[in-house]
Amino acid sequence: xxxxxxxxxxxxxxxxxxxxxxxxxxxxxxxxxxxxxxxxxxxxxxxxxxxxxxxxxxxxxxxxxxxxxxxxxxxxxxxxxxxxxxxxxxxxxxxxxxxxxxxxxxxxxxxxxxxxxxxxxxxxxxxxxxxxxxxxxxxxxxxxxxxxxxxxxxxxxxxxxxxxxxxxxxxxxxxxxxxxxxxxxxxxxxxxxxxxxxxxxxxxxxxxxxxxxxxxxxxxxxxxxxxxxxxxxxxxxxxxxxxxxxxxxxxxxxxxxxxxxxxxxxxxxxxxxxxxxxxxxxxxxxxxxxxxxxxxxxxxxxxxxxxxxxxxxxxxxxxxxxxxxxxxxxxxxxxxxxxxxxxxxxxxxxxxxxxxxxxxxxxxxxxxxxxxxxxxxxxxxxxxxxxxxxxxxxxxxxxxxxxxxxxxxxxxxxxxxxxxxxxxxxxxxxxxxxxxxxxxxxxxxxxxxxxxxxxxxxxxxxxxxxxxxxxxxxxxxxxxxxxxxxxxxxxxxxxxxxxxxxxxxxxxxxxxxxxxxxxxxxxxxxxxxxxxxxxxxxxxxxxxxxxxxxxxxxxxxxxxxxxxxxxxxxxxxxxxxxxxxxxxxxxxxxxxxxxxxxxxxxxxxxxxxxxxxxxxxxxxxxxxxxxxxxxxx
Amino acid sequence: xxxxxxxxxxxxxxxxxxxxxxxxxxxxxxxxxxxxxxxxxxxxxxxxxxxxxxxxxxxxxxxxxxxxxxxxxxxxxxxxxxxxxxxxxxxxxxxxxxxxxxxxxxxxxxxxxxxxxxxxxxxxxxxxxxxxxxxxxxxxxxxxxxxxxxxxxxxxxxxxxxxxxxxxxxxxxxxxxxxxxxxxxxxxxxxxxxxxxxxxxxxxxxxxxxxxxxxxxx
Numbered sequence: 001x002x003x004x005x006x007x008x009x010x011x012x013x014x015x016x017x018x019x020x021x022x023x024x025x026x027x028x029x030x031x032x033x034x035x036x037x038x039x040x041x042x043x044x045x046x047x048x049x050x051x052x053x054x055x056x057x058x059x060x061x062x063x064x065x066x067x068x069x070x071x072x073x074x075x076x077x078x079x080x081x082x083x084x085x086x087x088x089x090x091x092x093x094x095x096x097x098x099x100x101x102x103x104x105x106x107x108x109x110x111x112x113x114x115x116x117x118x119x120x121x122x123x124x125x126x127x128x129x130x131x132x133x134x135x136x137x138x139x140x141x142x143x144x145x146x147x148x149x150x151x152x153x154x155x156x157x158x159x160x161x162x163x164x165x166x167x168x169x170x171x172x173x174x175x176x177x178x179x180x181x182x183x184x185x186x187x188x189x190x191x192x193x194x195x196x197x198x199x200x201x202x203x204x205x206x207x208x209x210x211x212x213x214x215x216x217x218x219x220x221x222x223x224x225x226x227x228x229x230x231x232x233x234x235x236x237x238x239x240x241x242x243x244x245x246x247x248x249x250x251x252x253x254x255x256x257x258x259x260x261x262x263x264x265x266x267x268x269x270x271x272x273x274x275x276x277x278x279x280x281x282x283x284x285x286x287x288x289x290x291x292x293x294x295x296x297x298x299x300x301x302x303x304x305x306x307x308x309x310x311x312x313x314x315x316x317x318x319x320x321x322x323x324x325x326x327x328x329x330x331x332x333x334x335x336x337x338x339x340x341x342x343x344x345x346x347x348x349x350x351x352x353x354x355x356x357x358x359x360x361x362x363x364x365x366x367x368x369x370x371x372x373x374x375x376x377x378x379x380x381x382x383x384x385x386x387x388x389x390x391x392x393x394x395x396x397x398x399x400x401x402x403x404x405x406x407x408x409x410x411x412x413x414x415x416x417x418x419x420x421x422x423x424x425x426x427x428x429x430x431x432x433x434x435x436x437x438x439x440x441x442x443x444x445x446x447x448x449x450x451x452x453x454x455x456x457x458x459x460x461x462x463x464x465x466x467x468x469x470x471x472x473x474x475x476x477x478x479x480x481x482x483x484x485x486x487x488x489x490x491x492x493x494x495x496x497x498x499x500x501x502x503x504x505x506x507x508x509x510x511x512x513x514x515x516x517x518x519x520x521x522x523x524x525x526x527x528x529x530x531x532x533x534x535x536x537x538x539x540x541x542x543x544x545x546x547x548x549x550x551x552x553x554x555x556x557x558x559x560x561x562x563x564x565x566x567x568x569x570x571x572x573x574x575x576x577x578x579x580x581x582x583x584x585x586x587x588x589x590x591x592x593x594x595x596x597x598x599x600x601x602x603x604x605x606x607x608x609x610x611x612x613x614x615x616x617x618x619x620x621x622x623x624x625x626x627x628x629x630x631x632x633x
Numbered sequence: 634x635x636x637x638x639x640x641x642x643x644x645x646x647x648x649x650x651x652x653x654x655x656x657x658x659x660x661x662x663x664x665x666x667x668x669x670x671x672x673x674x675x676x677x678x679x680x681x682x683x684x685x686x687x688x689x690x691x692x693x694x695x696x697x698x699x700x701x702x703x704x705x706x707x708x709x710x711x712x713x714x715x716x717x718x719x720x721x722x723x724x725x726x727x728x729x730x731x732x733x734x735x736x737x738x739x740x741x742x743x744x745x746x747x748x749x750x751x752x753x754x755x756x757x758x759x760x761x762x763x764x765x766x767x768x769x770x771x772x773x774x775x776x777x778x779x780x781x782x783x784x785x786x787x788x789x790x791x792x793x794x795x796x797x798x799x800x801x802x803x804x805x806x807x808x809x810x811x812x813x814x815x816x817x818x819x820x821x822x823x824x825x826x827x828x829x830x831x832x833x834x835x836x837x838x839x840x841x842x843x844x845x846x847x848x849x850x851x
Contacts, residue, residue: 116672185679189672219679223687227694231789240778240785242694248702248782253694260690571669578668624807627824 009554013530015562020526023586031586033118034526038125039104045129046095053087056080065479067467077463078146083139085149090176091132096411097272098183102211108517109205111196111533113567116189119587120182126594128179131172138168145169153243153254158236170229171601177222184215193569197577198535205515209296210275213303214268221264228257259310267306269403273410274299274341277363280417281345283513284360285352291344298337305334315386324383331381358432362413365440369405394454400447419496420510424522425503431495438488445481449474514539531559532568589626596622660819661742673823681834688838691790692845698782705849706783710776712850722843725761728754729836736829739822747812747825755805762798794842797835804828
């Protein structure tokens with residue numbers, strides 16, 4: 001967008017302002033289809049769930065601070081650790097990365113004015129919110145899922161868990177999966193079709209490659225989880241026998257289906273972090289990413305290979321050793337694309353002129369923890385070792401380094417990095433650095449001793465432990481680390497909240513970022529760009545002649561599209577202009593439909609099957625009404 | 634490149650609502666000039682990727698349980714009879730032709746052809762669904778999903794397939810209603826193409842489902 005606006009240009013901008021005015025107030029937020037507003041809704045919703053999951057984590061650590069703890073009853077402990085896992089995976093990391101970061105940034109980075117399906121985007125958010133509240137109603141009722149986030153049968157079968165705890169899990173995850181599927185379809189079409197003219201695939205930012213890989217991985221992984229949950233509910237509600245050995249079923253079927261989803265899920269969690277890292281590192285190293293095409297391919301390869309390794313979660317169930325050797329070898333192959341990316345990041349930092357501001361510190365923390373988590377990952381890919389440490393705290397240490405250290409650190413860094421873009425104000429650098437060190441040290445102190453207690457034999461998921469086993473001191477240190485970590489996280493939120501109101505004005509590009517979002521005002525206007533940007537390289541902000549060309553085109557009114565809510569659609573590979581799309585401005589149907597879908601799941605849970613069918617019919621009619629008011633009447 | 638040439642093709646949401654005939658001509662001309670598939674087509678294609686994976690999981694489960702079992706189908710359950718399901722599937726497969734022609738007619742703006750072709754296909758699909766429901770009820774009299782894992786996966790797989798056929802028919806009803814009342818606007822032109830794509834995929838899935846269902850006999 002133009003930096004120096006001339007009077008002619010100003011006329012075009014004013015026209016766009018009028019066409020793209022958003023509805024004010026609460027109704028505006030409820031009926032919005034603007035990707036930035038939906039991204040912000042996702043951000044606050046998933047941050048709230050992060051808070052809930054964090055409180056659950058602190059409860060767990062308080063329970064385990066010393067031997068024979070009795071803060072939580074055994075039953076409450078089961079619910080709390082299960083909800084901690086479900087919340088962090090399904091209600092925090094995925095919606096925060098794909099929902100908040102993806103929604104807000106993807107259309108900006110590719111020079112579009114919205115997502116490909118803006119109303120579907122709104123629907124994804126409201127359905128996600130419905131599923132999150134659905135799961136938390138369970139906790140408030142005291143019937144939260146209680147057999148671990150991977151919910152193994154037969155423990156989760158009707159016989160051993162007769163309440164409706166597990167039904168909240170089964171229905172809740174199918175419900176949540178609907179939201180994620182809609183989101184990723186939207187992402188893929190947006191990336192394929194809405195890139196600004198000139199942004200051929202080889203000029204697309206690495207951030208977008210990472211999100212494309214995530215979207216495909218989710219699209220193909222989620223059906224397996226949904227089917228597993230469907231079988232579970234058919235077994236529990238209608239007396240089917242999918243997981244019942246006595247009648248020809250097999251509990252290992254659950255484990256297979258769950259991990260066919262669950263392992264790609266691990267990369268689904270971490271790939272957005274890779275994408276955020278590849279945005280922050282070039283900006284603060286002042287140079288282009290080393291090995292751009294290799295990194296793009298590695299991102300996609302990680303997502304692809306992630307589908308072939310699921311049995312390494314099941315090394316103790318008794319499959320043939322040939323099966324195990326195959327999956328152990330496949331798991332080790334993942335190190336290749338991972339290492340390509342790690343070396344590319346390190347090489348970019350070392351050969352650039354890095355400045356270690358807060359977002360960059362989080363990325364360095366991410367690289368350190370990803371290496372620690374990756375190395376312990378190699379140890380558990382070794383079958384005999386894994387059979388020793390399986391179901392011990394060693395595993396808990398490994399996946400927290402990977403998930404918290406490697407997936408959440410870039411999210412925190414990304415929050416600082418794009419905060420000026422979203423709010424128009426700068427965060428406090430000094431407090432930012434303090435919050436980094438607290439979080440970094442807190443993470444290490446919390447999770448590193450878990451390796452040792454794990455090797456000493458402490459099993460996971462036990463609500464307490466007796467004294468005299470050599471675990472007490474290490475557990476005490478872990479709990480202190482968890483409190484430190486919580487202080488660090490609260491400080492991050494406090495810094496951002498205070499800076500939102502008191503921060504210095506940020507300007508367009510305070511981070512010297514290289515992607516398109518930095519060319520527009522902070523915060524961006526509802527239409528993102530007054531002219532659809534000119535793109536001739538993967539680093540559009542480092543091509544000053546293109547930005548000058550945008551100024552000139554704004555003067556001439558070329559590429560402004562002032563006739564309505566419009567954005568160009570381009571061809572899939574070469575991004576040649578294909579047609580101009582009319583985008584729906586706002587709609588009340590998405591929140592309404594989400595409410596009806598919530599009704600379906602609530603009625604299923606309460607065994608009112610015919611009322612559920614009724615809600616389903618209303619969903620169909622809502623969809624019909626939605627499409628009657630198509631974008632072009 | 635996003636200049637005046639492009640704005641001729643625009644049907645903005647704040648422009649006066651185009652009347653049916655004019656909108657239809659304009660939609661057909663946009664369709665003729667389009668170089669890549671429209672967004673709605675891509676959305677349907679990706680949704681179908683998810684559905685194909687879903688059926689892959691169901692069929693995978695069927696054979697997983699099959700290979701675990703001593704007797705498949707278990708003692709006391711007859712192996713499925715072959716003729717009617719195969720004939721039904723063959724009839725269903727033929728509906729891909731009218732659906733493909735309907736998508737083609739939509740691109741050329743031939744509304745009457747679209748309505749006739751989609752209606753014709755829908756009648757065959759409706760008869761197929763009726764036949765399948767009769768067979769399903771007949772099977773339920775012989776063995777129950779609550780009796781064995783074989784019954785559980787057998788009925789779940791078939792019910793999932795029937796639900797997809799039903800959804801396809803509902804999609805066609807919605808498309809027919811909108812095309813009949815509003816004409817082949819750009820929105821519903823893409824709707825016809827997406828529905829045709831849906832049926833091609835459901836038809837291919839029907840082959841895999843019926844071969845799985847009949848695998849103990851075949």
